[in-house]
Amino acid sequence: MDILVQQTVNALSLGGTYALLALGLAMVFSVLGLINFAHGDLMTITGYGMFFCIVAGLPFPVAVIVGILAAVFAAVLMERIAFRPVRDASTATMLLTSFAVSTILHMLFQNLISARPRPIPIPSMFAGAIDILGFDIGAIQAISICATALLLFALTMFLRRSMLGIAMRAASLDFPTTRLMGINANAVISTAFAISGLLAGVAGVLWLAQRGSVDPLMGFLPVLKAFIAVVLGGLGSLSGAVVGGLVLGIIEVGLRAFLPEELLPFRESIALSLVIILLLIRPEGLLGRKEAIR
Amino acid sequence: MTISRWLKTTAMSAVLVGAGVMAGPAVAQDTLIIGYAGGHTGYLAPYDQSSLKGVQLAIEEINAAGGIGGNMPIELIVKDTRSDTAQAQVAAQELVDEGVHVMIVSCDVDPAVASGVVAQAAEIPAVSSCASTPTLPAAVGPYMFSNYTADNLQAAVLAEYAREQGYNNAYVLLSRDTPYTEKLPEYFSEAFGNMGGNVVMTGEYTMGQQDFSAEVTNITGLDPQPDVIMTSAYEPDFPAFIKQLRAAGIDTPVLGSDGIDSPTTFSLGDVSEGVVFSNAGFPSPGSSLEAYETAYEAKYGEPNDTIFTATGYDIIKVVAAAVEQAGSTDGAAIRDAWDNLEDVQVATGTMTYKGQERVPVRVVALNRVSDGLREHVGDYSPDPSQIPAP
Numbered sequence: 001m002d003i004l005v006q007q008t009v010n011a012l013s014l015g016g017t018y019a020l021l022a023l024g025l026a027m028v029f030s031v032l033g034l035i036n037f038a039h040g041d042l043m044t045i046t047g048y049g050m051f052f053c054i055v056a057g058l059p060f061p062v063a064v065i066v067g068i069l070a071a072v073f074a075a076v077l078m079e080r081i082a083f084r085p086v087r088d089a090s091t092a093t094m095l096l097t098s099f100a101v102s103t104i105l106h107m108l109f110q111n112l113i114s115a116r117p118r119p120i121p122i123p124s125m126f127a128g129a130i131d132i133l134g135f136d137i138g139a140i141q142a143i144s145i146c147a148t149a150l151l152l153f154a155l156t157m158f159l160r161r162s163m164l165g166i167a168m169r170a171a172s173l174d175f176p177t178t179r180l181m182g183i184n185a186n187a188v189i190s191t192a193f194a195i196s197g198l199l200a201g202v203a204g205v206l207w208l209a210q211r212g213s214v215d216p217l218m219g220f221l222p223v224l225k226a227f228i229a230v231v232l233g234g235l236g237s238l239s240g241a242v243v244g245g246l247v248l249g250i251i252e253v254g255l256r257a258f259l260p261e262e263l264l265p266f267r268e269s270i271a272l273s274l275v276i277i278l279l280l281i282r283p284e285g286l287l288g289r290k291e292a293i294r
Numbered sequence: 295m296t297i298s299r300w301l302k303t304t305a306m307s308a309v310l311v312g313a314g315v316m317a318g319p320a321v322a323q324d325t326l327i328i329g330y331a332g333g334h335t336g337y338l339a340p341y342d343q344s345s346l347k348g349v350q351l352a353i354e355e356i357n358a359a360g361g362i363g364g365n366m367p368i369e370l371i372v373k374d375t376r377s378d379t380a381q382a383q384v385a386a387q388e389l390v391d392e393g394v395h396v397m398i399v400s401c402d403v404d405p406a407v408a409s410g411v412v413a414q415a416a417e418i419p420a421v422s423s424c425a426s427t428p429t430l431p432a433a434v435g436p437y438m439f440s441n442y443t444a445d446n447l448q449a450a451v452l453a454e455y456a457r458e459q460g461y462n463n464a465y466v467l468l469s470r471d472t473p474y475t476e477k478l479p480e481y482f483s484e485a486f487g488n489m490g491g492n493v494v495m496t497g498e499y500t501m502g503q504q505d506f507s508a509e510v511t512n513i514t515g516l517d518p519q520p521d522v523i524m525t526s527a528y529e530p531d532f533p534a535f536i537k538q539l540r541a542a543g544i545d546t547p548v549l550g551s552d553g554i555d556s557p558t559t560f561s562l563g564d565v566s567e568g569v570v571f572s573n574a575g576f577p578s579p580g581s582s583l584e585a586y587e588t589a590y591e592a593k594y595g596e597p598n599d600t601i602f603t604a605t606g607y608d609i610i611k612v613v614a615a616a617v618e619q620a621g622s623t624d625g626a627a628i629r630d631a632w633d634n635l636e637d638v639q640v641a642t643g644t645m646t647y648k649g650q651e652r653v654p655v656r657v658v659a660l661n662r663v664s665d666g667l668r669e670h671v672g673d674y675s676p677d678p679s680q681i682p683a684p
Contacts, residue, residue: 116343122563124564127537252508
């Protein structure tokens, strides 16, 4: 029983980080129809932002804020430089553009910073565990779950209450009509990228707090997981991205925790098979709309 | 970070380092040409770039003294494989076409084999910078050599240490994603078992997995509890694993391998305190490695922060010894001499190839993380009968 509760917390914490990333991908996809494969590199940028702050002797909280802001800034810049010129091009062109952005960033990190991982010392308060109702909850895991919940709440409020948020929701349903209503497309798209940068930045901090170093290729795996989460949840659905991230986290942790030792080598393929089965049952994703943009 | 470094890497494929002469097809007979087809960008860059620095330092020293045996300068041609296996083959072919006499290939087994078979076909001796799979030379053929500490040797040293400490029950964590992360822990399990230990459980992870909570929670549920945890996981997996392990209140001693000999491990604070890991040498006062570190700092203006530069330096010392023995730049002659080398003095100690099927015997150092610094536990050369067969 103890182990079950513990593993549930583990699953929520990992799933939460996936959800943050998936939501960032989905935000951009819903307004632009673009899966941004350079999304994971925003996490890497957060990492380098933190690394340089710590080298410069700034306190850890400042490094965290600078790291997240760097991701926001980079996301907006990415849109302005790379994606705006190809906004009206085909989906394939935009997809390739995002691959190009990602590759260029890897090369820049490797050649201008270092190919080797750079350490980011994490204060010991993040290393300990908190005792909640007799369960040892890792500090990073508790922070992950709280940060995810808080961000989701703030984002929901923003999308429901603010003018730009409402415009974004409208744009995700029907961008051409939204523009005819007098909504500035650039503002909506820039905001979507800024928010995706914020989400990637926070996810980046949580990710880095676990691994303690940043390296040029760090963003690749997370963006892959986020992509699976987005597809699982339903392309074009924001709440779907969150659900997809959580479900993926639960599947992964569940398999790693409860598979018998002799089946462990197959856990990744079992996880992906489960995702495929879910998609066979619900081809449009868990929360996807039938008419969702493809 | 610097522009010059950027330019150097970008122009890597065209740049000749070492003697500083452009290699044309017409090269004087009395120059030894070494080709280095390595992953100088991509995922192998941390290792192959480091090896290259040591290689360059050794060539510079030898050339400053007039060359091998005082009269045969070394020229180095560097090709970037971008850590890509297909490109590793292409780069090796280009080096063969440019007439290299000896080839250095990547740190990872797959690209090393890809380049190695090309060198083998051309009967050019090749050596992997730091691939540690003991079956690598046999997989390619008689012209392929290893340079780095083999996984089974390293594992035997860790097992010997674990038994010395009185550890009876071990938890072993491995990943089947690479031979290094899979075989080294398996060799450890075998050696530890042969020495009377008991492996309680073998956990598995996926490289790059950021969350180890499931594995850690499983460890807390083990009966009997392990006395020691062994893994060959490295960055970013090792820091993530040990952080979550310690966060869960498990203070079992942890043994790691040379993959974690990096600044990150030493910056983890309390979490990594006391971790014991193996690597290819320790710069104790008066040792050859200490002298090497001084020379390194003088050349590059910054202290050496990884053993992989020293093992890169070792390659050139071994090649120089083989060529001097052979007395020619002929591939077959160098190969035969290399295969019979004994006790070659290198930066990390000595290396012997004679009777070892082209996998060198070298000292394995054990180190402990202590107050964020490397503390020397000791140098180990296990009894050959205790080393698991590859």
